[in-house]
Amino acid sequence: MTTLIICYGNDLIGNDAFGRAVYEALPEIHEKIFTVQLLPELLEKTQNYERLIFVDAAHGSGDARLYEIHPSDDDTADFHHLGAETFLRLLETLYAKTTKAYMCAGYFEEFEVGLRDGDFGEKAGKAVKLITLLIE
Amino acid sequence: MKTITIDPVTRIEGHAKITIDIDDNGNAVDAKIHVTQFRGFEKFCQGRPFGEMPSLMARTCGICPVSHLVSGAKAGDGLLSIKVPKTGANLRRIMNLAQIMQSHALNFFHLSSPDILLGFDSDPKDRNIFYLMSKEPAIAKMGVGLRAFGQHIIEILGKKRIHPAWIVPGGVNAPLDPALREEILSKIDEKKNDALAALELFKSKISLFPKEIAALANFDTLFMSMVGKDGELDHYDGKIKFIDAKGNTIAENLEPADYQSYIGERVEDFSFMKSPYYLPFGPEKGMYRVGPLARLNIAKKCGTPLADKELGIFKSYAPTQNASFFYHYARLIEVLYCIEKIEELLNEPDILSDHVRAVAKLNEFEAVGMSEAPRGTLLHHYKTDRNGLIEYANLIIATGHNNLAMNAGITQAAKEFVRGDYGQGALNRVEAVIRAFDPCLSCATHAQGKMGFEVAFRRGGDIVDKKFI
Numbered sequence: 001m002t003t004l005i006i007c008y009g010n011d012l013i014g015n016d017a018f019g020r021a022v023y024e025a026l027p028e029i030h031e032k033i034f035t036v037q038l039l040p041e042l043l044e045k046t047q048n049y050e051r052l053i054f055v056d057a058a059h060g061s062g063d064a065r066l067y068e069i070h071p072s073d074d075d076t077a078d079f080h081h082l083g084a085e086t087f088l089r090l091l092e093t094l095y096a097k098t099t100k101a102y103m104c105a106g107y108f109e110e111f112e113v114g115l116r117d118g119d120f121g122e123k124a125g126k127a128v129k130l131i132t133l134l135i136e
Numbered sequence: 137m138k139t140i141t142i143d144p145v146t147r148i149e150g151h152a153k154i155t156i157d158i159d160d161n162g163n164a165v166d167a168k169i170h171v172t173q174f175r176g177f178e179k180f181c182q183g184r185p186f187g188e189m190p191s192l193m194a195r196t197c198g199i200c201p202v203s204h205l206v207s208g209a210k211a212g213d214g215l216l217s218i219k220v221p222k223t224g225a226n227l228r229r230i231m232n233l234a235q236i237m238q239s240h241a242l243n244f245f246h247l248s249s250p251d252i253l254l255g256f257d258s259d260p261k262d263r264n265i266f267y268l269m270s271k272e273p274a275i276a277k278m279g280v281g282l283r284a285f286g287q288h289i290i291e292i293l294g295k296k297r298i299h300p301a302w303i304v305p306g307g308v309n310a311p312l313d314p315a316l317r318e319e320i321l322s323k324i325d326e327k328k329n330d331a332l333a334a335l336e337l338f339k340s341k342i343s344l345f346p347k348e349i350a351a352l353a354n355f356d357t358l359f360m361s362m363v364g365k366d367g368e369l370d371h372y373d374g375k376i377k378f379i380d381a382k383g384n385t386i387a388e389n390l391e392p393a394d395y396q397s398y399i400g401e402r403v404e405d406f407s408f409m410k411s412p413y414y415l416p417f418g419p420e421k422g423m424y425r426v427g428p429l430a431r432l433n434i435a436k437k438c439g440t441p442l443a444d445k446e447l448g449i450f451k452s453y454a455p456t457q458n459a460s461f462f463y464h465y466a467r468l469i470e471v472l473y474c475i476e477k478i479e480e481l482l483n484e485p486d487i488l489s490d491h492v493r494a495v496a497k498l499n500e501f502e503a504v505g506m507s508e509a510p511r512g513t514l515l516h517h518y519k520t521d522r523n524g525l526i527e528y529a530n531l532i533i534a535t536g537h538n539n540l541a542m543n544a545g546i547t548q549a550a551k552e553f554v555r556g557d558y559g560q561g562a563l564n565r566v567e568a569v570i571r572a573f574d575p576c577l578s579c580a581t582h583a584q585g586k587m588g589f590e591v592a593f594r595r596g597g598d599i600v601d602k603k604f605i
Binding site for chain 2: 041042043095
């Protein structure tokens with residue numbers, strides 16, 4: 001099964017660098033990209049994969065988690081930033097692709113510039129393990 | 137008298153609001169666009185080494201950073217007082233054209249096409265790219281594809297899609313990889329076909345909008361752009377030319393470095409965006425427009441076969457087009473031109489040469505860099521001390537050049553459409569004036585002179601002091 005891992009976030013905004021940290025920690029054997037935001041332009045590339053794994057920081061408490069996601073509509077989406085579910089909906093609408101997809105989220109309470117939680121690295125490491133387990 | 141506020145203006149780059157003054161009979165009498173965000177790049181770059189300027193100033197924008205790289209690097213070339221190697225200049229051109237292509241695709245497909253394809257009076261909740269994707273997936277795919285292609289070229293050349301640091305004073309910092317050249321060339325024909333299809337689509341819709349063509353910023357102004365030595369479209373190099381609304385030459389062969397002799401800058405109390413004007417005519421009569429419409433009005437030819445054919449059709453509507461609705465049309469012709477020109481440049485025999493950068497020490501203490509950005513002429517003016525540290529910077533941004541015309545345009549549209557029992561479609565038409573100009577407001581909020589900040593000091597809920605800084 002061909003898999004693309006899409007890590008995203010803003011590495012200047014503390015814990016939002018989670019996607020970047022996971023991207024850098026993932027072994028090179030995986031197909032992976034890093035982007036600041038999910039944008040419609042990524043649709044072209046992602047249509048060629050059978051499975052997508054999105055990696056992002058999320059607001060909340062707890063460890064890194066991996067779960068399946070499905071296409072859905074989001075009225076608040078704009079072309080500067082799409083949620084992963086909206087991204088999947090566009091993939092379905094424009095390219096007739098229903099792709100198996102997962103979200104690997106690292107949960108954090110605060111997103112202050114330059115400040116990262118003490119367990120930031122641990123959560124990123126856990127995310128890498130979860131992704132590797134899924135793929136293997 | 138009452139005031140209608142449209143806040144925020146939707147489907148544009150950046151943050152702005154429009155106010156429309158309505159008289160007692162319910163008719164619009166005046167309108168203004170207020171750019172409410174503020175940047176301050178000219179100030180905080182002071183003290184930085186001039187070599188950092190292209191990359192530093194490019195941070196003002198995520199849409200057209202390449203244009204800032206180009207103008208900033210050209211100003212850097214002036215400070216070094218060197219000639220950029222031909223291959224370095226051509227690689228800069230390719231990246232600039234790729235950015236114009238992706239930016240134009242963003243405006244037409246993502247921002248403006250909902251009005252043109254669904255209609256100005258369609259349900260506001262449907263007037264967006266996502267609804268369009270569900271209704272017209274083939275067109276939406278075209279837009280996504282053209283934008284992705286432009287961004288991919290930028291990424292190939294600069295190793296980053298946004299804010300690449302590849303363009304530097306003296307040239308570019310790495311040659312083109314032969315395999316990547318082939319990769320770009322392999323997609324050219326498909327993208328040309330997409331651009332041609334978008335043009336046909338737009339042309340098929342023109343007859344549906346006679347009122348909008350007549351009243352969405354359709355008036356006499358000057359036009360300004362850079363133009364090549366044979367009068368051809370040129371986004372990278374050339375001299376400045378002004379024409380009037382009938383196409384008569386007002387001034388030509390103007391040097392970018394002399395801009396202060398022909399561009400005046402003033403500030404309005406309702407916006408952080410300054411309002412340049414053609415200095416010899418003064419602020420009242422010196423209003424001019426820049427960008428794709430101005431460029432195609434001024435250029436005698438594009439210099440590429442398909443775009444030249446389309447330019448001929450474009451000029452058949454009017455030799456000098458004053459309707460801002462035609463910005464969209466001009467934008468699509470430029471998309472086609474960019475694709476053709478990129479192909480031409482990639483086929484230059486020395487495009488893979490590794491002589492892409494000239495090196496020198498600081499030789500001048502003042503320089504101006506100018507290029508054509510997607511939205512119009514972009515100017516960077518730097519002064520340094522003897523150590524090459526920036527003492528002064530002035531930017532005139534494409535969107536700023538259009539400020540007076542955008543304000544006149546929304547006033548015209550409001551007077552035409554916002555009357556009595558107006559509907560939401562009327563307000564959308566006022567916003568559509570702004571979209572036609574495709575302003576990039578994050579780029580454009582550059583103050584002249586004193587910064588217009590009022591800081592209020594509060595204790596509890598009460599203001600205890602105010603300072604204007």
